[in-house]
Amino acid sequence: MTYQETLDYMFTQLPMYQRTGKAAYKANLDNTLALDAYFNHPHKKFKTVHVAGTNGKGSVSHSVASVLQKSGLKVGLYTSPHLRDFRERIKINGQMISESAVVDFIANHKAKFEELKPSFFEMTVALAFEYFALEEVDIAVVEVGLGGRLDSTNIISPLVSVITNISKDHTNLLGNDICDIAKEKAGIIKPEVPVVIGERQVLVEDVFKEIALERESNILFAEDVYEFRNAKITTGKQELSFFSLKQEEEVRIECDLLGKYQKKNIRTAICALEQLKAQGIPISYENIYSGLSQIVKETGLLGRWQVLQENPKVICDTGHNAAGIREIIEQIGMIDYRKLNIVFGLVDDKNTDEVLSLMPKDAHYYFTRASIPRALNEKRLQELASAYDLRGETYSTVAEALNAAKSNSEKEDMIFVGGSTFVVAEVV
Template structure:
């Protein structure tokens, strides 16, 4: 099979959560464990870092990977979903897996896949672990796909576990209240393995403490390690001044991630790096600063407050649940512009009311849909949005919506593209 034929097989023969939603989610690790045995436990052949959470886990994963790369290590990075190409999910030192490696993996093991009938995600995790083992990476940063306890990545025993934050997302699978979701995410905490929690959240702090105590794991909350004293975004950089809570030492980080919400993610990544140092990973202060200054360059991270063009300024962001949208709206409010245009699409299994209630009413909307089965119909989205006094026209594709927004904008305007990861995927 060609690469495209291989992808077609993967996307159509096997359930894929990003495309079909709940039908692709498997609430057990049976297939994952069966495939892990079949491939002779590849995850045991490299060190790892495990990253879970509702928002920010992708940014934290890329940040840690960038620092490790700058430390001279051969670093695997597994994340999801992809934006432009499936191969973005599996990288070594910022380079995506080759097309031939994907083709060969499917061709050589297709018979086993058709016997086990794994989900798209289960198969992709097996591919990543097998690839990292074969290429002899020193360490791999592994992002949880969905949840934690029953996620296919949760067979690893990492050097450190990281949980960025918890908010309501995928409630149809993980639970309707934040404490239940936290228990699922906390399922990545392993006996005796330290865990870093990115945000201290009153409603769920004790959930993580309880799991950590039960499993004999040291737990740190990032704000107990570092305090952010000042932050400035200018000239395509974000300058962050941190102070160590333990020794009051000051240090400055220049970061190429421009989202204000990245401040928490960078602090979380720094705490995880501290834990890796304690485990004997050689990471200098210069490696830390250099890695955090070139995350996009080193890892190829896309879609996080990404500026696509100037005059008019076009910015996209993959934030897609209420907590993520709230952060985006806050940063839009800090941005200078004459008029706001929003190219907007959602998937049909989200809490649309909660998201729509947060969107600015003064903007002009271009309601659209991404080209995936889960996308919410643009006409239905407009109808739902009108109830929140959000006004605009509908467009059958993201490309047409963005084109219309550009045509109707003046150079001092701001065009924001988002609502769904898959809308952003069509513009980056």
């Protein structure tokens, strides 16, 4: 098969959560363990960092990977979903897995896949771990796909576990109770493996403490280590200032991720890196400063408060649940513009009311849908949005919606593209 034929096989033959939703979710690790045994446990051949959480886990994963690369290590990075190219999910030192490696993996093991009938995600995790083992990476940063306890990545025994934060997302799979969701995410906490919690949240703090105590895991809340002081965005950079509560000194970080919410992710990444350093991973503070200033360059991270053009300013962001949208709207409010146009689409298994209630009423909307089966129909979205006094036209493709927004914008205006990761995927 060619690379495109291989992708077609993967996307059509293997149930894929990002495209079809709940039907693709496997509430057990049976296939993952069977594939792991078949490939002779490749994840045991390299060190790992495991990152879970509702929001920010992708940014934290890329941040940690960038610093590890600057430290001279051969670093695997597994993330999901991809935006433009499937191969974004599997990288070594910022370079995507080759097309030939993907083709060969499917061709050589197709019979086993047809026997086990794994989901798309289960197969992709097996591909990543096998690739990292064959390429002899020193360490891999592994982002959880969904939840934690039953996620296919949760067979690893990392040097450090990270949980960024908890909010309601994927409630149809993880439950509608915030403590239940926290318990699922806390499933990545391993016996005697330190865990870094990105945000102290009153409702779930005790959940993490109890599970960490039960598993004799040292638990660290990032804000107990670094207190946030200030952030300033300059051209292409964000200058962050923290106060080290342990060293009693100010720490200044220059970061190329421009979202104001990144201060939490950067702090979490630094705490995780310090845990790795304490276990003998050769990381200097110069590596940390350098790596965090070049995350996009080193890892190819896309879609996080990404400026696509100026005059008019076009910005996209993959934040897609209430907590993420709230951060985005707050940052939009900090920008000077004449008129705000929003290219907006959602998936149909989200809590649309909660998200729509947060969206600015003084914007003009270009309702659209991404080209995936899970996308909410743009006319239905327009109808739901009207209940919250959000007004605009509908467009059947993201490209049409963005072109219309640009045509109706002056250079002093701002266009925001988002609502769904998959909407952003079509513009970056």
